[in-house]
Amino acid sequence: MIKFKSFLFLFSFLQFIIAGSSQNPNPSQSPSSAHSELTNYGFPIGLLPSATVLGYSINHTSGEFSVDLGGACKVTLPPDNYPATYSKKITGKIGHGRMAKLDGISVRAFFKWWSITGIRASGENLVFEVGGITAKYPSKNFDESLPCEGKHLAS
Template identity: 70%
Template sequence: MRPKIPFLSAFLLLLVSYSSQNPNPKTSNSSPSPSPAHTELTNYGFPVGLLPAATVLGYAVNQTSGDFSVQLGGACKITLPPDNYVATYSKKITGKIVQGKIAELNGIRVRALFKWWSITGIRSSGDDIVFEVGMVTAKYPSKNFNESPACEGQHSAS
């Protein structure tokens, strides 16, 4: 079993709370349908809320190798209350995807304890999503990611 770091668990708990309870009118509720990239996530067993509600310029998935890339309209950040943790999405997100697992993930980071931490993998495990940050994991209900969070703006820490 992998060790758990309390601050990472707290951060991911805030992400879950934010993505399921955000009253911000800029969320993807204003968009009538998800982008093809968001829909592709569901084809692999993931909720659409793992991608921000940013403009997706394009995406590609190699059905044989699982290599994928998603091109967003720009880098974005999501500030998570009440402790102001920040999650950032680079303009380009890459990795390998197979049914229920994203590995070698690049382009999504969280800031905790004055340091940026890269989310290196995500697994779908039954009704849960498991986030990997190196050897550390945190598990949360996947239903909390049924809606895409809205980007708050640009950032330079990609």
Template identity: 70%
Template sequence: MSTPRPPLMATSPILLIFCLSLLAAASTTSKAISAHDELINYGFPVGLLPADIDSYTLNHTSGAFTVLLGDKCRVTLPPDNYLASYSKRITGKIDGNRIAELDGISVRAFFKWWGITGIRSSGQDLVFEVGMVTAKYPSKNFDVSPPCEGLRSSSS
């Protein structure tokens, strides 16, 4: 003699609710890491990149990265209100406290556009490299990711 089993309809709603709650939990915990989050993971402030990023790739082994913006944009960088221009494609290598081989970010100073080739972080300060010349600024000046001021650019 076999034991009677509950009707399938009686257990289905419970199973359905359980599965839906698992899916909801998975969708909130498996959020993709943004390029700004990656900056933080490497000890840099988010304000080194503009707010709107279309996509990015990062090779965690070599540190090589590519950041894609929807279009070129300009932002005003604190504290001296330098105008910075971002190309649609920004590339470089990130390793520990240094971004090297940087291409796609320029700053206007002394009536000329200069390409930023690297950035070093000491925690409290950022050192921007323009070839052999460097400039140091407090990291806190870059705590907020700036919005693009426009889609115009003259450097890239």
């Protein structure tokens, strides 16, 4: 039963990201350097929200990265309206086509917050990891970034 609920959550979460990331509410906003850097590693820019990026760093030897959004960012993932948050700081390890040890991205489903722990590029798809569960979706659904809702909470 737990595996089935986990699968339903992940499936719904990925549906929301796919539907929401294909929207471009602010087409005139150009991507930040951090957004553009994602493409150097084989990822679409829509994996980051369209929030103001105050800074980012990448250790090209180890792959460790950090993105400073300056404040928490909330987005609602359609079509099921799951709330998701990006912390003011997102960290992880990146290599071509692979992000691991992600920290700072969560989605709420089934009365619980779930952390996105990894993302892999696989051909024309992205494979999302939430704990031990994975799901594959077309990467083209992440060509555009979602905007933060309400006030972007800078601290």
